[in-house]
Amino acid sequence: QLQLQESGPGLVNPSETLSLTCTVSGVSVSSNSYYWGWIRQPPGKGLEWIANIHYSGSTYYSPSLKSRVTISMHSSKNQFSLNLYSVTAADTAVYYCATLRSQDPYYFAYGGQGTLVTVSS
């Protein structure tokens, strides 16, 4: 059974880097059958897509965040990660990792429970 679990610091200082990891179980992140991605939700607000990655190395970024985001894969640990640079209070959100099926990568099939990251000094 495919499961995803986010992990990372719950508090990040302004101007620093937000780093999150998603640990995948039940399937290999190196599988050709899936894409892996990140979505976020500021408190009381809606959902925003951040980035996707495929085992082939292809990456896809939201135009609004592209200049500050890197998504990467760590196959040996069956994980993928997100780095968001130069954060501000506007980056405070619950961050979800998610997966999309390669055969239909147009919806988020499964997601983690989410992790709240607060940007504050």
Place this chain on the structure above:
Amino acid sequence: QSALTQPRSVSGSPGQSVTISCTGTNSDVGRYNYVSWYQQHPGKAPKVLIFDVSKRPSGVPHRFSGSKSGNTASLTISGLQAEDEADYYCCSYAGSYTHYVFGTGTKVTV
């Protein structure tokens, strides 16, 4: 890319039907048959209800259905139940630059 437009809230009595609209543009909803809908209970992660406009993942009750006309997609909940009280978000693929755009979200009250 602006968020897709959804009504802020809809309500209905148990057993009734409610429909949530999701209005985009001819660059997203109107161009691609890749609209998905997500249910989110308070404090929980979103869960997919509908993908590719009208397809239901296994395990999703048949009372949830999706459709699209022009730049507007819709989610209908038939036979409303107490557990359907939640926030609902639409999402559309929007091409190889923007990729995905979400809706503003709708709170359903039963």
